[in-house]
Amino acid sequence: MKHTIRSIEGTYDILPQSPSAMHRAAAWRHAEETIRAVLERFAFEEIRTPVVEPLALIARGMGGSTDIVTKEMFSFERGKTHYVLRPELTAPVMRAYLQHHMGQRPGEQRFFYFGPCFRAERPQKGRYRQFHQYGAEIIGTNDARADAEIIACTVEIYRALGLKNTKLRINTLGDAASRARYSAVLREYFAPMKDKLSAASQKRLQSNPLRILDTKLDYERDLVRNAPQLMTHVDEESLNHYEAVKAYLKRVGIDFAEDPFLVRGLDYYSRTAFEVESFDIGAQSALAGGGRYDRLAEAIGSKQAVPAVGFAAGMERLLLAMEAQDVSWPAAAPLDAFLIGLGEAAKAEVFALAFQLRRDGLHVVHGLHNRSMKAQMRTAHRLRARYCIIIGDNELASRQAQVKDMDQGTQESVPFDALPRILFSHRS
């Protein structure tokens, strides 16, 4: 409680033991392994990109009017280079795709990622300054099946984890042109009632009127309710695309709700937009979100348009939801044996024996403190060791260890070289 150095605000440690799933390594591993298994069944390939990226990638990729870019970036400069700790992974993945000319590989490209992201927001439940996202992208096709497959994969992961009490909402934003037309219509609609809008929404009127639609302020919702519908301004091709996506989802039995006011916050989205919400994790309820982003590649410098669709999901929120629903994870591998050496010569023997048993594939530990036998037995018990192996002068002389079964309380004499066989035989 003195001036020990602490972790930075909004960051946290994941520990071997913790009552909360989010702070417990075993829960993370279980979630990660399940996620990877599903993603790999969907034929996504893992991609890993740097934690730092050029500022311009994020600023141009996500859009200059987004909150993330204008006030939530951890950025710094050295020399002439402006760096940013990545706030998300879609733009970096697209960057890698373009940089390595991955469009030259056969067919559309399917990637998944997992890693830390950074946003300088005020921490609260489900929101941290360093947080973790996993997600997947299908790059190189505008086929509606790609959209449907991304959405299906997003929810399939929750099914695989046994997560319930979630809701999938979908919408279409139309193409770039229809989105621009609709923005103009909205500006006209809201202009007369400008002074009734919140300060934030008044700014959005200029920068991105669509964002006013998903306001959470009650008095704004009333105004929004009567606003012109996005759907009536969406281009026909996008509407057809949307209908196709919905049909594919129905075909595989994915439940969804259409939400005409669902507008994703990032500028690069067009056409399909979707979000998965949990009702168990507080105000930051979005477990995952995504959509089509056919304009991102050009925004970050590609000469050609590259159609793409993807999702991103939050690990912390997933773990909070798992915890709320008592989703369990496999217990850690049990300890096969705890070795106790009494006397210097025996301790040396135990050290070597432990090494050999580990090489044989057994999970063993021996105490490194010079403590009493009683204390070591107690430790063995607390570590839930299946066996205790005791070696003193007598055992050293006869090359026979005392092997105590910690469940039965029985004890027998076992030759050193028979130890692996005995320990393995009692595994189950």
Add this chain to the structure above:
RNA sequence: GUGACCGUAGCUCAGGCGGUUAGAGCGCCAGGUUGUGGCCCUGGAGGUCGGGGGUUCAAGUCCCCUCGGUCACCCCA
């Protein structure tokens, strides 16, 4: 960035209107067996009461500042 609540041992928490050596339970360590765990008993270590300043004869307790935590707004995964 804004707001509310909170900050006493490793953990969970007690500490009426300020009063002298700051407590409990659990955990940890040791002893009760010259080489044996769980239960029980005994003892011990561990706190500059988040930090700084102020009021007062006296501050864990009151005031101010500050740093953290939690939750919400906002925004998003």
